[in-house]
Amino acid sequence: xxxxxxxxxxxxxxxxxxxxxxxxxxxxxxxPLFDAHMHYSEPAWANYxxxxxxxxxxxxxxxxxLVSSSPDEGTIKLWEHAPERFVPEVRQYxxxxxxxxxxxDPNAFEYILDRLDAYPHEGIGEFHIHRLNRxxxxxxxxxxxxxxxxxxxxHIHSDKGPVELLFWLEPASKIIWAHxxxxxxxxxxxxxxxxxxxxYADTSYREYDILSRxxxxxxxxxxxxxxxxxxxxxxxxxxxxxxxxxxxxLIAENRRWLALLPRDVAEKIAYKNAEHLFKRKxx
Numbered sequence: 001x002x003x004x005x006x007x008x009x010x011x012x013x014x015x016x017x018x019x020x021x022x023x024x025x026x027x028x029x030x031x032p033l034f035d036a037h038m039h040y041s042e043p044a045w046a047n048y049x050x051x052x053x054x055x056x057x058x059x060x061x062x063x064x065x066l067v068s069s070s071p072d073e074g075t076i077k078l079w080e081h082a083p084e085r086f087v088p089e090v091r092q093y094x095x096x097x098x099x100x101x102x103x104x105d106p107n108a109f110e111y112i113l114d115r116l117d118a119y120p121h122e123g124i125g126e127f128h129i130h131r132l133n134r135x136x137x138x139x140x141x142x143x144x145x146x147x148x149x150x151x152x153x154x155h156i157h158s159d160k161g162p163v164e165l166l167f168w169l170e171p172a173s174k175i176i177w178a179h180x181x182x183x184x185x186x187x188x189x190x191x192x193x194x195x196x197x198x199x200y201a202d203t204s205y206r207e208y209d210i211l212s213r214x215x216x217x218x219x220x221x222x223x224x225x226x227x228x229x230x231x232x233x234x235x236x237x238x239x240x241x242x243x244x245x246x247x248x249x250l251i252a253e254n255r256r257w258l259a260l261l262p263r264d265v266a267e268k269i270a271y272k273n274a275e276h277l278f279k280r281k282x283x
Contacts, residue, residue, distance in 0.1 A: 034274035037235025089123030125155025204235030
């Protein structure tokens with residue numbers, strides 16, 4: 001009897017390897033997408049009214065989006081039009097205050113709190129930090145404290161330095177790294193992901209870094225995506241009307257590299273990670 005049971009037990013103990021076969025173009029085309037980097041800023045309002053944005057999303061299989069805008073009224077326009085399709089985050093850019101000088105705005109934090117109190121924002125950002133400045137630390141400390149207290153994500157456009165600063169100010173921060181570091185190489189993104197368990201990233205503007213010149217996956221990016229499949233989401237970054245004009249192409253490029261990943265990884269990056277982070281059902 002023991003001789004019969006032993007082989008069964010040994011077989012049961014063997015590891016079950018995930019299928020690493022790429023999902024392929026047809027499989028990628030069928031995936032619902034969560035666009036984790038959408039803006040609906042004032043220049044887009046006339047050319048792309050909310051109904052047109054929904055049409056673009058439907059046409060491209062984008063089920064839902066994380067959206068911030070300059071000013072925040074744009075985000076609220078989309079959210080009020082279709083609250084089931086948009087996850088709002090508050091961006092403090094408005095009037096004369098933008099990516100290069102928002103930390104000099106004496107009312108920046110008050111504005112953030114007012115908008116958080118008025119609307120169901122689930123993040124703060126996307127905001128830019130181009131260089132570290134000690135004068136900015138008090139404002140950043142207020143932001144990370146508010147995000148921690150309200151259980152919000154921080155969406156930051158920067159290189160690795162400011163991301164490390166935010167985690168130093170509040171180790172329990174939940175951060176979405178815009179453009180997966182923008183110009184940071186894959187090994188730096190990998191290093192940061194390994195160091196911080198609550199660091200996530202959207203891959204907007206990184207399509208042609210993730211894809212190799214030969215049309216396959218860049219080996220370095222493939223390694224990072226497969227090592228941290230639970231930490232990435234795709235994005236379009238519709239920061240200007242030129243991006244809205246090519247929305248079809250942007251989404252197609254994202255599906256192009258998703259097609260080269262195993263099904264389970266492609267599904268996570270396409271929409272399942274967003275389901276987990278934002279507690280939504282995406283279909």
